[in-house]
Amino acid sequence: MMDRLSDAMSGAAGRMLSGFDSALSALLASWTSAQRLYNLEGAAPVSDLMVERFSVVDTISEPFQLQLHTLCVHNRTPLQALLGQRITLLSTLADGSRHRRSGLVFEARDAGADGGLVRHQLLIQPWLALLGHTRNSRVWQDKTIVQILDDVLGADAYKAHAAWQWGETDAEGNTEDLAAFVAQGLNGGVRAYCVQYRESDLAFLQRLLAEEGLGWRVEEADDAPSGHRIVFFADSARWPENTTSRSALGGAGIRFHRGSAAEEQDAIQSFGGWRQLTPAASAVLQWDYQAKRAIAAESPTAYDYTSESMRDMAPWLQQYEPIGATADTGTCSSAELQHRATCRQQAHEARHKTWLGRSTVRSLRAGEHFGLTQSTLDALSELQSAADREFCVRSVHALGVNNLPKELSKRLMQQPASDPFAELDGEPASTLSESLEHDPALSRKAAELGYANRFEALRRLIPWRPLPPTTRTALGAQTAIVVGPGGATSPNGADELYTDALGRIRVQFHWQSAPGADARPDNRSSCWVRVAQRWAGAGMGWQHIPRIGQEVLLDFIEGDIERPIVLGSLYNGRGEAGLPPTPGGAAAEADTSAYKSSHNHGPSAQGNLVGGGSGGHSPAWHGGAPGPAGKDAAAQNNTAALSGFKSKEFGGEGFNQLVFDDTPGELRVQLATTQHATQLNLGHLIHQADNHRGHYRGRGFELRTDAYGAVRATNGLLITTFGTREADPAGDNAPGMALLKQAATLADTFSKAAKTHQTTALASAIGAMRANQSSLADQLAPMKALHQSVSGMVSAASLEQAITDASNKATQASDGKLPHTTDPIVAITAKAGLATVAGQDIQVASGEVISWQAGQDIHLGSGQQMRVHTGQSIGILAGAVQAGQGAKGTGLTLIAGKGPVQMQAQADQAEVAAKNLVNIQTANAHIDWAAAKKITLTTSGGAQIVLSGEGITVQCPGKITVKAASKSFVGGAKEDYVLPVMPKDDISWVNLEGRYEDAWNTAWPLDGLKVDINGSTVAKSVTVDMTQEIA
Template sequence: MTKASQKDRTFKVTTSLGKDVLLFYRMNAREELGGLFSFAIELLSTDSALDITRVLGQGMTVSTPLPKGGTRDFHGIVSRFKYAGTQGGFAKYEATLVPWFWCLTRTADCRIFQKMTAPEIIKKVFRDHGFTDFADKLSGKYVEREYCVQYRESDFSFVSRLMEQEGIYYYFQHAKGKHSLCLSDNYGSHGAVSGYAKIPYFPPDRHGRRERDHVYDWAVTQEVSTGTVALNDYDFENPKADLLVKSVVKQRYTHGDFEIYDYPGEYLKTSDGENYARTRIEESHASYERVEGIADAAGLQVGALFRLEGYPRRDQNREYLVVSTDYELVNNEYETGVNEGEGISRKVRFNAMESRVPFRSPRKAPSPIVQGPQTAIVVGKKGEEIWTDKYGRVKVQFHWDRLGKKDENSSCWVRVSQAWAGKTWGAMHIPRIGQEVIVEFLEGDPDRPIITGRVFNAVEMPPYTLPKNQTKSGFKSRSTKKANEKNFSELSFDDKKGQELVYFHAEKDFERVVENNDSLKVGLDGKDDGDQKIEIHNNQTLIVGNKKSKTGTQTITIWKDLKETIKTGDETVTIEKGSRKTTIKNDDTLTLKSGDHTIKISAGKSLIQAAKSIELKVGPSSIKIDPSGITLKSTKIQIKGDAKVDVEAPMTSCKGTGQLTLKGGITMIN
C-alpha cells in the first residue's frame, strides 16, 4: 500500500505521534456555551499496534481551511482512545477530545476559601492545577465571599456552581496546538469571527450551488418562561432587616407572570440579592427564544456573534449569539473501492439567541449537602486559650480540612448555640481552643456552619472519673490563662442514694446578690435535724440594711446553745442609734480571765435592777443590796465627800466596838 497522506485533504489531524501516523476520517464535534465540548473523531492508520498511552492525555488538533484564508481549528485533550478494528486496508481508531477544564471532573476536594470573590476562587482553582490557558472577559462586580466551601465535589462541579450562581459562563477559542477558556458575563465579551460577521441565508434548494459559507435551514422557537424571581434571606447581625428582593421580566404572552420564590438566597445585602434574582430571571429568559439552524459555514463558532442576512422574514435578519454547534466533518476515502459513494462532507447544526438578550447558564451543578452533624476542633490565635468575638462565636478546624493551619484563620466565625439567648440575658459557655464541638449546617449548606454541642474525647476527658463517678453531674470550669487542673470553679451534684451532695467551689471570690428575701433551711422534719458549719479563714463582714433604706433588722433564734470563741483580738459592738436590750430567762455569767471591765455612759443613766439582790465583791470587801437594805462590808470603809456628806434617817446608830472618833473643825452634837 502506498503511504497514505493528509496532504491536500480538506480536514487534517495533528497528533503527538507525528505527521500522518494518524489520518483524519470523520468527526462529530459538540460545543455549547457554558459547557464542555466533546469531539468524537474516527482516525485511520497503517499501524495496527499503536501504543495508546502515547496518545492518551495528549493534545490533538483537527483543522479545516477557511474560504478567506486561515484555518478553523478544533483542539482538545485526548480523554479516550480506542482501537476499533479495521477499515479497508487501515487500522481504525477512535478518539474523544475534551477541554482542559474537563480534567477537573477527575479531581475532587474538601477545601475552604475565605474573603475571595467567585472569579478569584475560580481562577485559583485553575492555577492550582497548572492550567493558565484562560482569559478573564468579565465586566461585572462580584461580592467578596467571607466563607466559601468546596465539599466532597469535583473541582469542575464546584467551579460550575459558582459560575451558575454568579451568572458567569464560558466558551472556548481554538488554535492549532491549544485552546483557551474565556470567562464571560456580558455581550461585550463576544465578537464576530473574521469573515463571519454576516452570514447569508440561502434556501435549501439553492444552497448546494453556493460556494460561499451560508445558512440554509432556519427555525425559530419561543417558550413560556417565569415572569418573576423572588429571593429572601436572613442576617443575624441585622435581624430586623427585610431582605426580600424581586426581579421581573414579563413577555407579551398569556401566563407570563408566574413567580419563583426561593430561600435562602445566599446574600446579606439587598443589592447582592437583586443581582442574584436578576441572574436567575435572565437564566429563565435566555431560553425564551432560540433559533435552530443548519449551515455550511466552517467559521461558525460557539460564543461568536453573526448577523443573518437575506432571510425572507425580515424580523429574523438581526445579530445573534451562537449558543451551541454540532459539527459533522467527513473526509474522502484514502483508498479506492471503499465507500465510493461517500465524499467530503461538512455540516453544522447550531443553536443561537438574540445577541442583546443576556445569556446565563442553566443551573446544573448540584450544591453539596452535608447530610448530618460533624465534629470539629476549636482553634484560635497562638498563645490564646479562648478566641471569640462579641457574639460569642469561635473558629474551628474541620477534620476534613487538609489545608487549615489550626489557627484563627481556619474557618469563618461560627455561631454557638446556647441554652438561652435573650436580649442581654441568657446562658454563655464559650468553647475553648482545643475542645471538640458538634457542628451542624443550616439547610445542609457547608457555607453556613453552626455549633450545636460539645463532646469529650481522649484528650479532652470528662471532669469526673467514669464510670466510678457515674452518679455525679454538674459544671466544672477551668481558670485561664495558664491554669492547671487545680484551678477551677464548680457546681456539682452527686445523686448516689444516701450520699446525695450538692457541691459548690469558687476558685477565688464568690458574690451573691439577692434582691428580696433569702431563706436557708438546714435539716428537714422526718429526715435529719441537720448541721451547718461555716469556716472563714480571714475576715467576715455582715451588714444588715443600707444607707438608702435606713432600715434593717437581724433576728437570730437559737433553740439550744450559742457558743462564741474569739481566740485572739477584740470584740467591738457599736450601736450608733437606738438601744440595746438583752433578755435572759436563766443565768447570765460574764467571766474576765484577765484585763479590766469598763462600763462608760457618756450621757443618760445606768440602771441595774434585781428581784432578790445585787452584790459587788472585790476580795473580802463587798456591797450587797437586797430588799432589806444595803450592806457594806470591808476591812476598811472610807466615805469622803469633797464638799459635804449627809447621813439622815429616822433612827441612826453609830457604834465603834473598840473606839469611836468624831472629829471636825466645828463639831456639833444636838
C-alpha cells in the first residue's frame, strides 16, 4: 500500500522539490557529512539518505531495533529498493572517531515531505532477525546445539548475510571453549531428539540457547557480509570493553558526570541499583523410566537470605522444574543435572540486582562492559574491589537527534501539517521505540545534546544467563507413519517390525515427508517413541507393536513436542467395494459386485484402494455387506457384528485372529491361526472367511487342527458328558464317582466268586503286587484307590489348604469343600456311551491293572486273530451267579469255528474237572490219548486200567466182562507216537520301572539297562520289544 501511495504522490513531491528556495539549498550544501553528528553508510539508495533522528532498543540475546527517520532531497525513493539493504549508522564520538552500528533494512515507509525534503522511516535490525521471518518443522537427532544451529544458520536463505562465531574472544585473542561448556549439560551436550515445530528459526534458536544457558550479542565486523556478526557466548565476563570506557581518560572507564556539549567525553549522568525478590534456589528433576529412578539437583542462591524477614521466606522461594525423561533426551548424570540447575539459578540471580543508568555515551551497546569512575561508589572503595565497579550492559534504550542546520530545523518544525502522508502514520515498528520517544526526560536530553540513553547493567562478576524458556507446546495430537531403518515407510519382505528392547518404534510425521522438507537423514524419522499399551508390567501386559507403514496417533507428554508417545493405530485408505467418495456430496451408487466372489472358504473385497502400502489400510471386518450370503449374492451376511483383533504374518498372507461375533442369536468366539488351520470355535459355529460369514456348522465348541494336538493336565483331567447346574463346582464328577463305585462293587463280587470257585481272583479288587495295595494308595486295591482319587474333597478356603487336602487324599464331603481328584488321573465319564474307534491300532497299556467291567455284556471281536498273554495265570470264570432265571445260558463256551483247539500246560499239569458229565466227542475222526509214561483210567469204585510202556494193566474189585463178536490175543506189538516238545527254559518276570525326576514324572526307557538282583547281575542289557526278551 505504501509503495502504491508513494508512486501516486511522486508528482506532488517533484513539484515541492521545484519550490525549494536557494537559501535552503545553500544550507544543505554547507552541511557536509563531516559536520553531521550522524551519517548513514551504504550503497544507493541508502547513500542518498540523511539522518534526521533515530531511536534504538538494544537488548542482549534479542535483535536490536534501530528506527531511523531520514531525509532525502531527491524524488521519493522506492520503498522496495530499500528493503534488505545493508545500512550502517555512523555516530561521531567526542574524540572525533566514528561508532558504527550495522544492520539490514527490514521495514521502510514514507513519512511525508517537508518543503523540498522527503522523509522515510526505516527499521534496521541485525541479519539474525531474518530468522524471525521463517517458520519450519524439522528434527535433529544426536546433535549438539552447535551442530544444530550451524545447520539453521547455514541455510541458503541466510548465506548472503550470515556471519557468526561460537565463543567470546578476549583482548589476548583467546576464544572461550563453548563446546566444553555445552558438554557439561544433559547427555554430555548431545541432544538425542530436538524438534523445531511450527517455530520461526529465531524462536527456535532463542529457545535452544536459553535451555543451554547461552546468550548472543551483535559485534561489528568489517569482513562480515552485513557489517556485523553474531557472537554466541557462555561467559558474560568475557564481553569486550566499551569503546569509550577503553579509550577515554586513558582507559580509566566512563565518568559519572553531568552531560554537556562542552564536555570532552560522554558520561553517565545517573546510576543506581534496583533489587527484586528472586528464587532462593532452583531445583530440577529428570525421571529415568528405564532405571525407574528420579535424578534431582538443586542450586542455592549466592545472596544473603539471613535477615529476619527473608530467613523464613527463603525455604519457600524455590523454583522446581521437572525437565522430562532421560530415556527420551538421552542419559543424564547428577553432575549434568547440577549444571542445568546452576544455569537456572544464575539466570535468576542476574536479575536480582539491576543497575539502572542514564548517559550520553553514544558508543554504549548491549553485550559490552565498562568501568565506572568518579561515582559515589568510589566512597565505598575500602569495602569493595575494583571489579565491583565494572558492569556489563544488558540493554540500551537510546534516542539520537542529528545536528541539522538551524534554518532547516526551524523550517521542518514550522510545517508539520504540510505532510500529505500524516494520515498514513500508524503504529510504530516497535512499541519500545514508541515508549522511548515519549520519555520526556530522555527526549529533552537527546534534543539538547543530540543523544541520550537509558540502560540496564549488572556487575561483571555476576554471570548473565537467559531466563528458562517456555515449554514447546504441541497443538494437540498428531498422526504419523511408522518407519523402518533409514526412515523407510514400506517393509522389506518379512522385516515388518522395527523396534527396540522396550517395544519403542520410530515414526515419520507428515511434516517430515512433505515436499520441500529438510532432506537431512536424521529428519526422516523421530526418536524411539514409546507405545502406550492397555496394560504393562514387569514381563507382562498387553503388547501391540505398530508395524512399518501403519499410521499411528501420537500425543505429547505435558504438551512437549519433543516427548511423543503413540496412543494407537489408525485405519486409513478405503476397502474394496462399497460407496466411493464423491465430490461435493454428489449422489452415487454403492458398488457391491466385489462381494459376490466370497464363499465359505474364500474371502473377497479385502484389498485396499488407497494408501500405496503406507498405512493401516481398511479394516478386516466391516458392515458394508450386511445382506444374506449366497451364490451370486453381493453380500456377506455381516452386519458389522464382528470385533476382536487380527494380526498378519511377517512378509506373508497368514494371520492369527480372535473374533467376537455378536450377531443376534448367533453369538460366537473364534481363536484361530492359518498355521495348519488350527482353531477353537465356541458357540454358534459357522464358516468364516475374513468378512464373509458363511454357512451354519453346529453349536457348542470345536477344537481342530491339521497338525498335532495335545491336552495336558498336571493334576488331573475330567471329561464328561454329564451336565451340571450353574452353581455346581467345576470339578464336580458325582456321576463318575457313582459309576466307579458300581464298578468297584462288581469287581469285588466277581473276585470273591473266583475265590469260591478256586480260580484267579481279580487283582483290581484284591491288590496287584500285594494284598489291598496299589500304586495310588498303600492301603487300597486299585479299584477302590481309583474311586478314592475321583472322590477327593479339598478346602475352598485357600489354595494352600486345598493342596494339603489333595495330598492327604481327603474324601469327606462337607460345607466349604470342593470336589477335586486326589491324584493326577484322567477321568472320562459318558452319560450315554463312549466310543473309541481307530482306523488302525488302539493300544491300551497300564503299569499296574487294566480292568474291563460291564453291568451286562462285554464283547470282544477281532477280524483275524486274538491273543491273550499273561505273565502269571489266566482265570476264566463263567456262570458265577445263582441258578435261576438269570442263569440261563451260563457256562463257558470255547469253540474254534475253523482250525484246531490247542491247550497246553507247558510247565505243570493240566486238569479237566466237572461236577457232572465230561463229554469228549469227535464228529468225523478219532480221539488220541497219549502220554510219555502212562495213562490211567480210574473210577471211584476201584476199577482201573493203566497203559504204560511195559504193558496194560486192568484191575477191578469185581468181575471183568469183555463183550465182542470175536476175541483175538496175538503176540506183542509197538506203535510210536510223537509227543509235543515243551520249552525247558524258565522265564523269571521282574517288574521294572524307572522315571526321571522332572515335573511330569516322565518314564525313561529300559534299553541297555543292567539288572542286578540281590547283588548278582541277572542281565547286562534289557531289550524292550513286542516279545519282551531279556538278553
